[in-house]
Amino acid sequence: YFRGALDRVVTFVFVVLLSFPALVLAILITSLLDRGLVTIALTLGLLGVAPVGRIARAATIQWAERDFVRAARMIGAGHRRIILHELLPNVAVPMGSLALLGMAVAILAEGGLAFLGLSVERGSTWGKLILDGSQTQTLTDSPWVAFAPIGVLFTTVLALNLAGDRLRRLSDVRASVL
Secondary structure, three states: OHHHHHHHHHHHHHHHHHHOOHHHHHHHHHHHOOOOHHHHHHHHHHHHHHHHHHHHHHHHHHHHOOHHHHHHHHOOOOHHHHHHHHHHHHHHHHHHHHHHHHHHHHHHHHHHHHHOOOOOOOOOOHHHHHHHHOOHHHHHHOOHHHHHHHHHHHHHHHHHHHHHHHHHHHHOHHHHHO
């Protein structure tokens, strides 16, 4: 009973988090709280938990219904052994791919918050560097001040997306069989 109730509560929390537009919620949180690095990181992390959690849950349920998991149950394997030795290796690689894509989204979200003036107050981020370089006079006199961090941000996000896509392709069982 407890596992079923916990599953329903976690699913409800994920649905509630997914029902809010992430950027609007990030703007709300960062405008109400201090704009320290920890607050920004926790906000972006919190907003990334729901989609990742839903996909991880769906993948785990999908793998839990496979024959090798049923066979492990039939020979007497406990829940811990099934989770650690049967489910986790099959779910970890696709979740790693999703984590790389999530990092790219978080970097872009921080850049968007910085462009709106809602990112880290002290310190430098790529978003703040782009914002500082996007002033009209700066763009006219020395456009590289804005385009250098834009290029680095673009390259980083592209690399994370390509790495995530490559990891997904390597872990796709159906594609490797064909």
